[in-house]
Amino acid sequence: MPLDGGPVDDAVDIAVIGGGVNGTGVARDLTLRGLKVALFERHDLGFGASGNSSGMIHGGPRYLLTTPGVTKSSCLDSGFIQKIAPHLLFRIPFLMPMMRGKQSGIMLELYDAFFRAYDDFQPLKRGEPHTRLTPHELLQLEPGLTGDIVGAMTFDEWGVDGARLCVMNALDASERGAKVHVHAMVTALAKAPPDATTGRSTGYVLTVRDVLTGRTSRVGAKGVVNATGAWGPLTAALGGLPTSSVKIRPAKGIHVVFDRRLSNYGLMTDSIDGRQVFLEPWQNMSVIGTTDDDYYGDLDDVRATSEEVRYLVQGIARIFPAVREARIVATWAAVRPTLYAFGPNEDRLSREHEVVDHATDGAPHVYSMLGGKLASYRLFAQEMTERIARDFAPSSVCTTHKTPLPGGDRAANDGLLARSGAITHVASRRLVYRHGSRANAIVHRILARPTERTVVCACEPVIEAEVRHVIAHEMARTVDDVARRTRLGLGACGGMRCAARCGQILEAELGLSPGEGQRQARRFLFRQARMRVVAMGPAQARQEALALAELRSTLGGREDP
Amino acid sequence: MRSVVVIGGGIAGTAAALAAARAGASVTLVDGGTGASVLAGGAKDERDWEDEPPEAPDATLAPLDERARAVVDALGGTRVTDRRALVVVTTGLVRPARGVDAALLDLASLPGGAVLVPDVEHGAWDARSLARTWSASERTKDRGLRFVAGHAKLLAHTEERSFADAELAARHDDDARLAWLAERLREARTALARELVAIVLPPWLGVARERATALSALMGVPCGEALGGVGGPAGLRFEHSRDRAFAAAGVVVLAGRASLVTRHADDDDHPWHVHVAKGRLDCDAVVLATGGILGGGLEYTPAGAYLANALPDTPRPLVRVTLDAPVRLGAFGRALAEPSSLFGGAPETHAWPYVREPLLDHAGVMVHDAGEVKGAAPGLYATGEVAAGPAHTWLAALTHGARAGDAAGRA
Numbered sequence: 001m002p003l004d005g006g007p008v009d010d011a012v013d014i015a016v017i018g019g020g021v022n023g024t025g026v027a028r029d030l031t032l033r034g035l036k037v038a039l040f041e042r043h044d045l046g047f048g049a050s051g052n053s054s055g056m057i058h059g060g061p062r063y064l065l066t067t068p069g070v071t072k073s074s075c076l077d078s079g080f081i082q083k084i085a086p087h088l089l090f091r092i093p094f095l096m097p098m099m100r101g102k103q104s105g106i107m108l109e110l111y112d113a114f115f116r117a118y119d120d121f122q123p124l125k126r127g128e129p130h131t132r133l134t135p136h137e138l139l140q141l142e143p144g145l146t147g148d149i150v151g152a153m154t155f156d157e158w159g160v161d162g163a164r165l166c167v168m169n170a171l172d173a174s175e176r177g178a179k180v181h182v183h184a185m186v187t188a189l190a191k192a193p194p195d196a197t198t199g200r201s202t203g204y205v206l207t208v209r210d211v212l213t214g215r216t217s218r219v220g221a222k223g224v225v226n227a228t229g230a231w232g233p234l235t236a237a238l239g240g241l242p243t244s245s246v247k248i249r250p251a252k253g254i255h256v257v258f259d260r261r262l263s264n265y266g267l268m269t270d271s272i273d274g275r276q277v278f279l280e281p282w283q284n285m286s287v288i289g290t291t292d293d294d295y296y297g298d299l300d301d302v303r304a305t306s307e308e309v310r311y312l313v314q315g316i317a318r319i320f321p322a323v324r325e326a327r328i329v330a331t332w333a334a335v336r337p338t339l340y341a342f343g344p345n346e347d348r349l350s351r352e353h354e355v356v357d358h359a360t361d362g363a364p365h366v367y368s369m370l371g372g373k374l375a376s377y378r379l380f381a382q383e384m385t386e387r388i389a390r391d392f393a394p395s396s397v398c399t400t401h402k403t404p405l406p407g408g409d410r411a412a413n414d415g416l417l418a419r420s421g422a423i424t425h426v427a428s429r430r431l432v433y434r435h436g437s438r439a440n441a442i443v444h445r446i447l448a449r450p451t452e453r454t455v456v457c458a459c460e461p462v463i464e465a466e467v468r469h470v471i472a473h474e475m476a477r478t479v480d481d482v483a484r485r486t487r488l489g490l491g492a493c494g495g496m497r498c499a500a501r502c503g504q505i506l507e508a509e510l511g512l513s514p515g516e517g518q519r520q521a522r523r524f525l526f527r528q529a530r531m532r533v534v535a536m537g538p539a540q541a542r543q544e545a546l547a548l549a550e551l552r553s554t555l556g557g558r559e560d561p
Numbered sequence: 562m563r564s565v566v567v568i569g570g571g572i573a574g575t576a577a578a579l580a581a582a583r584a585g586a587s588v589t590l591v592d593g594g595t596g597a598s599v600l601a602g603g604a605k606d607e608r609d610w611e612d613e614p615p616e617a618p619d620a621t622l623a624p625l626d627e628r629a630r631a632v633v634d635a636l637g638g639t640r641v642t643d644r645r646a647l648v649v650v651t652t653g654l655v656r657p658a659r660g661v662d663a664a665l666l667d668l669a670s671l672p673g674g675a676v677l678v679p680d681v682e683h684g685a686w687d688a689r690s691l692a693r694t695w696s697a698s699e700r701t702k703d704r705g706l707r708f709v710a711g712h713a714k715l716l717a718h719t720e721e722r723s724f725a726d727a728e729l730a731a732r733h734d735d736d737a738r739l740a741w742l743a744e745r746l747r748e749a750r751t752a753l754a755r756e757l758v759a760i761v762l763p764p765w766l767g768v769a770r771e772r773a774t775a776l777s778a779l780m781g782v783p784c785g786e787a788l789g790g791v792g793g794p795a796g797l798r799f800e801h802s803r804d805r806a807f808a809a810a811g812v813v814v815l816a817g818r819a820s821l822v823t824r825h826a827d828d829d830d831h832p833w834h835v836h837v838a839k840g841r842l843d844c845d846a847v848v849l850a851t852g853g854i855l856g857g858g859l860e861y862t863p864a865g866a867y868l869a870n871a872l873p874d875t876p877r878p879l880v881r882v883t884l885d886a887p888v889r890l891g892a893f894g895r896a897l898a899e900p901s902s903l904f905g906g907a908p909e910t911h912a913w914p915y916v917r918e919p920l921l922d923h924a925g926v927m928v929h930d931a932g933e934v935k936g937a938a939p940g941l942y943a944t945g946e947v948a949a950g951p952a953h954t955w956l957a958a959l960t961h962g963a964r965a966g967d968a969a970g971r972a
Contacts, residue, residue, distance in 0.1 A: 306863075306907045451682045454722075497790070500652035501685040507653075508690045514697030518653050529914045536908045538861050541921070545855035546600065548913050548922070549953065550791045553602050554652045557914075558611040 001240045001363055004190030004205040008220040012038040012179070013392055015206050015221035017186050017235055019043075020050035021162065022369045023227035024169035025381030025400070027178050032403060033389055033396035037178040038219055040208055042185035043300070044481045045170050046163030048229050050374060051484060052334035054255065054289050055282050056092065057081055057375040058157040059125060061118045062276065063351055070351050071121055074375040078125035078158060080401040081378060085168060085408040087436035090159045092280050093128070094266035097138060097319055100148040108132070108151050115153050127156040142265055144322050157266065159282055162374055163484045164434060167474055168405040174475070175406070182475050183211040189239030191363070192220060201364065204239075212477060223365035223388055230299050230335040232368055241361050246368045247340035249349060252295035254304035255287050256312050256535055257330040259492040262286040262322055271315035275347055279316050279323065283433075284460070284491065287332075288316050288323065292346040295335045304331035309535045328535035329492055330528070339371045353380045355387060365391065407436025414439075421446040423453050427461045434486065435466075442469045456505070457498035459491025467502060471509040479503055479517075479524040489524060494532060494543070496550055499524050522555045562587050564844040565969045566835045568819045568884065569858065571598035573945025573958040574850030575803045576632045577966030581848070582810040583631055584970030589842055590807065591835065593818045596856030597946065598955065602788050603662030603764075603795035604648060605639055606954040610656050619644060619669075622659070628963040629956075635810060638663050638771055638802040641956070645669060647704075649761060650788045651685060653694035655701055658788075659956055662795045664771035666761045666785025673705025674758035679713035679749055683722055683729075686763045691787075708761070713749035715742060715762075730794035731768040739772055743779035750780075757782055764789035768797045815842075822847055822886035824938050833940055846940040846969035849926060850962060851884055853946030853953070858883055861921065863905030872903045879906045880924045882947070887937050891927040891949045892920050925949035932965030942969050 016027045019041025027039040041047070059075040082089055098108050115130035122129055133152040139145060174180045188207035195202050203222040209215070228235040230250045233243040266280040279288045291308050309331060317324045338349045353372035359365075367387065372380045382398045389396050412435075418428035421443035431439040445465040446453045452465035470476045470485040479495075479502045482488055488502055489495025502524075503517030525547070533544060551557040565581040567574045570592030578590045604610070621643050625633065633641050640646070641660030647668040649655050661667055668676075678695075680688035688710035695701055695708045716722060717738075721729060732738050746760060764786045766772040776784040789795070807814055821836040828834075831843035851858025860883050876899045882888055890897045897920075900906035911920035926943040927935040928950075934941040944965040945958045 306909060310904055454682075454684060456685070497685075500790075501687070504653055504685075504687055504690045504694070507694070508687075514694045515653070517694070521652065526914055533908045533912045533915065536861070536912060537863060541854050541861035542857075544913065545597070545853060545921075546791060549597060549601065549855065552609055552611075552953075553604055553606075554650045554788065554790050555654060556611050556656070558609070 002190045003193055004188075005193040006205070006218065008205060009217045010038065010179070011220040012036045013221065014223045014225060014388060015040065015204070015219060016225045016227055018227035018229060018231070019045040019166060019170060019180070019182060020048055020227065020229050021046070021166050021169070021374055021377040022229070022372055022380060023225070024166045024173065025377045026225050026227055026369070026384050027180070028169045028173040029381045029385035029398060029400045030388065031173040031176045031178040032399050033385065033393045035393055037173060038221065039170065039173065039178060039180045040184045040186050040206070041182045042211065044182050044478070044484055045475070046166035046484055048231075048299070049334040049336050050166050051163035052255070052332040053162050053374050054278070054280070055159050055162055055287065056157055056280070057089070057160050059118065059121055059127065060351065060373065060375065061115070061155065064114065064118055067350060067352060071118070073379055074373060075121040075124040077376040077379045081160070082126060082158070084401065084403065085165070085405040085436070087407055087412070087433060088160055088164055088168065092157050092159045092266045092282070094155050094157055094268050094278070095133070095138060095142055095152050096155070096268040097145060097147070097149045097152040100150045104150045111153050115155055118155060122156060125158065130155045142263055142267065144263060144320055145267070146321055147319050159280065160374070161283065161434070165374070167485055168407070171406050171474055180475055181208065182481065183477055184208050185211050186235070186238060189224065204366070223392065224367070225384060225388070226366070226368040229337040230295075232337055232370065234299070236368060239363065239366065241358055241363060241366070245358060245361050246356060246370065248337045248370055249340045250295045250335045251338050251346050251349070252293050252302060252333065252335050253290040254308045254312070255289040255332040256304070256309050256328055257332065258286040258323070259327045259329045260285060262326055263320065267316070267320055269315065269319045271311065277312060277315040279320055283487070285329070286326075288312050294346060299335060302333045302335055303531065304333040304534050306534045327492070327539050328537065329494060329532060330490060331531050331535055333531070337371060355384055357387070407438040410437045412437045412439045417443045421453055423463055424461070427455065427463055430460060431463070431466060442466050445469065456501050457486070457488040457491065459493050460487045462486045462488040462498070464505065467505050468509055471506060477510065479506065479520040480527065482506070483524065489528065494528050494547060495525055496547055500555060518555055522551070522557070525551055525555070563846070563970060564589070564831060565846045565848065565966070566591065566833070566842045566844045567848040567850060567966065568835065569593070569596070569850035569852060569856065569945065569947070570803065570814070571596045571850060571852050571856055571945060571958070572799070572955050573962035574848065575636070575806070576629070576959045576962030577848045577850055577942070577944055577969065578812045579632050579635050579806060579810055580628050580963040580966030581970030582812050584967050586970035588970070589813045589815060589844070591815050591817060591819045591837055591842075593851070593857060596852045599796040599800055600791045600855070601796050601955060602790060602793055603665045603786065604656070604658040604788055605641060605660035605662070605956045607659045607956045607960070608954055610658060613657060616645070626960055626963070628967050629960040632959055632963045633660075635806045636802050637806070638798055640667065647700060648788045649691075649695045651691070651763065651790065653691060655695055655698035657700070662771065662798060664766040664773040664786045664795070664798065665788060666759055666773070666783060668701065668704065668706060671704070671706065671758050671783065674707070675755050676706055676708045677750065677753065677757050677760045678708050678710045679715055679746065679760070679762060680710045681713055681715045681763070683716065683763065684726070706758070709753065709755065711749045711753040713745055715745050717741070726764045726789055727768065727792070727794045727797055729763070729765040730797070733765055733767050733772050734769045739775060740779065743776060746780060746784075759783040759785070761785060761787050763787065764793040764795065766794070768794050769801050771798060819884055822849070822884065822941070824887065824941070826938070832938075846942065846972065848932070848965055848969050849884065849886060849888070849934075849941070849943040849947055850945045851947045853925065854921065856946055858947035859925065863908070876900070876903055877905065879911065880921065882926065887941065888926040888934050888943065889936050890924060892923040892925070896927070897924060922953070923949060931968040932961065933968070939972070940969070
């Protein structure tokens with residue numbers, strides 16, 4: 001690692017690189033233990049795998065046979081997340097239909113036994129035990145199913161907004177004193193020269209560039225956590241550490257998002273190549289997923305392809321043909337930082353996590369977090385934090401499993417909020433889902449400034465007070481960031497009616513130069529269109545034509561965003 | 562008397578119908594409902610405004626084609642002069658336009674000075690933020706224009722806060738309500754205590770016809786709308802002015818859809834037959850103006866998006882005409898090929914925003930210059946977005962439609 005003896009703008013105990021669920025989780029845990037922390041995220045919180053996952057903190061029944069430890073820790077940690085952020089979770093009961101086949105009878109028995117074993121873990125996450133359904137019972141619950149079905153299993157999981165989970169962890173850390181920087185790219189990592197008198201290490205110097213303003217700053221830290229997921233080897237390379245010390249096998253996964261809820265329950269079935277794929281009602285929409293393929297492309301620009309979309313639609317359409325006609329409004333794509341192994345098929349790779357101590361590479365107190373899952377992020381963060389605390393906060397204890405995340409401290413009354421803010425009940429319920437008890441503070445804004453009750457995004461819906469709140473308090477700096485925090489512009493209209501307005505609000509709240517809001521809106525619309533269009537069907541093509549006409553006429557589409 | 566059937570009531574079809582009638586033909590127009598022209602805002606461009614070459618602010622432009630001018634005049638409600646218009650957009654943009662809906666405020670006609678932006682509690686209209694952004698544009702600075710927000714109570718009751726722009730625009734069709742609006746604006750002007758060169762309002766100035774002229778007369782200062790997005794009142798005003806122009810020109814309008822266009826060489830009187838829900842229209846010439854994908858004239862058919870267990874029996878072209886007619890499809894001057902895949906084409910290779918010149922945008926019926934369909938018997942024309950080529954803009958479609966209609970009505 002190179003040496004850097006220059007002056008620093010700021011000094012902290014630990015620098016965390018990466019604003020996904022691992023990075024924000026560690027930053028929160030370290031801060032709760034009294035350490036001074038700075039977090040740097042080159043895009044936005046939850047930009048990568050954390051915000052583009054299946055949006056479930058599932059217990060991982062998939063891993064029950066191979067690595068039951070993963071299932072247990074996932075279920076246990078899922079239970080903790082429910083305690084600290086109850087507002088952010090929603091129950092998704094799953095149905096798993098079994099098609100008639102040579103061994104379908106035996107398979108039903110096997111699955112029954114399998115889910116009986118999974119039932120042992122369900123109480124850890126307040127899950128219901130599984131049940132076995134006859135084809136008749138199954139069709140009563142989910143009339144849209146087709147095919148020669150011999151029976152079904154049910155099992156219980158929880159949905160979550162992964163991006164908000166990251167934001168909540170970062171927000172809590174920030175409110176407790178951590179410095180959270182979004183759109184801040186670490187461009188160099190060097191060793192500070194040893195202390196002249198003692199000859200002992202004085203830590204590290206990070207050079208950070210603000211991607212939006214171009215400003216560069218330098219931060220000193222005694223220790224560094226590389227929590228950059230699939231970017232992990234790239235981050236290691238910044239500090240001259242061998243990329244082989246951060247061995248992951250990046251695997252791309254995509255999801256396809258429909259404009260509304262298509263089914264009553266989550267559905268689990270097999271794809272053409274025998275992989276498990278699912279359809280889940282998720283917030284206001286339905287999501288199908290997922291793929292798992294080795295990835296060799298640019299991590300800053302991961303996109304689903306039309307081929308991947310067709311593969312997933314085909315898999316689900318076999319049992320639930322309504323997905324063929326439904327309107328697709330988005331695709332999500334991200335890259336999992338799976339633990340490295342040469343040989344096994346992607347689906348068989350371990351979902352466990354691992355901490356790499358770079359002391360062996362000559363960089364003590366520098367760590368990389370590899371692997372992990374959304375469901376057990378808190379546990380992984382705790383493990384990481386405990387390694388660091390051994391040296392920097394030896395008497396501290398972990399409290400992340402019982403300290404509520406922002407808004408998770410008490411329930412908010414959505415009916416009361418709707419009445420007091422004179423907003424629709426739908427808007428207040430969505431507000432409470434996203435912000436928990438902090439929805440009160442947002443509605444409070446309306447009492448002071450009634451114009452803020454205006455609905456900015458009608459699809460979700462999102463009111464102006466919430467947009468201003470996430471800019472002022474949740475570190476949102478671009479239209480994209482606001483969308484990630486509020487789901488503004490991610491609904492059926494794709495931001496056509498709200499992106500420009502959101503840009504104006506950003507401009508005013510952050511004092512950006514005139515026209516910057518428009519530029520951001522254009523960038524957002526462009527990015528959304530690019531994600532959507534790979535899944536374009538006839539109905540969608542009409543909307544794309546409209547969106548393009550709108551963009552051309554009222555924002556200008558020539559300038560490359 | 563020569564008879565012409567125009568299929569499609571958007572701007573291209575409207576221009577074709579009016580031009581054919583002007584050429585002396587008896588014209589029937591089949592209108593299937595809302596398309597791109599009715600959804601569009603009030604800017605009347607000849608090409609994408611960003612592609613307009615830079616020029617001196619007061620440069621004189623080439624006049625419109627004579628047939629296009631006649632259509633613009635017959636329609637009314639649209640202002641196309643020999644100078645480029647300049648409009649403010651509700652997104653904060655300031656942009657030029659070849660012509661504008663007459664309800665829009667044309668900044669190019671104003672002297673320098675202050676423009677009032679009424680601060681009214683409604684939807685996305687954030688007067689302060691808009692005034693700031695518009696004032697910062699080089700295009701308004703060059704003209705010495707400055708936008709100032711001023712409190713104004715333009716809503717009659719609180720429910721109107723949640724009304725769509727078009728609903729409020731419809732309220733201002735009423736003379737009493739317009740007078741009330743003028744009264745409120747006068748109060749705002751007095752409170753501001755400043756000399757104003759104009760007032761710019763949200764897209765609220767009329768649906769049945771534009772009300773900017775009447776409001777300007779009441780106020781003694783130019784008043785007009787900012788350019789809004791899709792689904793605003795400008796498209797509705799277009800529908801109204803179109804219907805009035807058709808009535809004046811004697812164009813017969815038939816609501817519904819055409820399904821089939823055939824030619825019968827043995828029918829000496831009227832060789833072209835257009836099949837509609839309630840029978841058949843026989844005529845000498847047919848103009849297809851059914852719009853692109855947005856208007857409903859073209860259908861994008863990716864087999865793959867609908868993939869289940871079975872594949873389609875035959876490969877499908879990416880795009881097809883929704884009307885059964887003897888036409889060939891093409892883009893960029895070449896015939897469209899079927900993708901070599903039963904799963905359909907890949908949007909990554911033919912759709913915006915992946916490609917700069919997206920095939921989907923340019924695909925359509927292959928035509929000669931005056932809109933005659935290539936390869937078809939004489940008397941079949943196509944214009945507007947259904948014709949291959951980049952006619953997505955209002956004035957381009959009008960100009961081409963007028964030309965095709967004139968040819969169809971005269972030949």
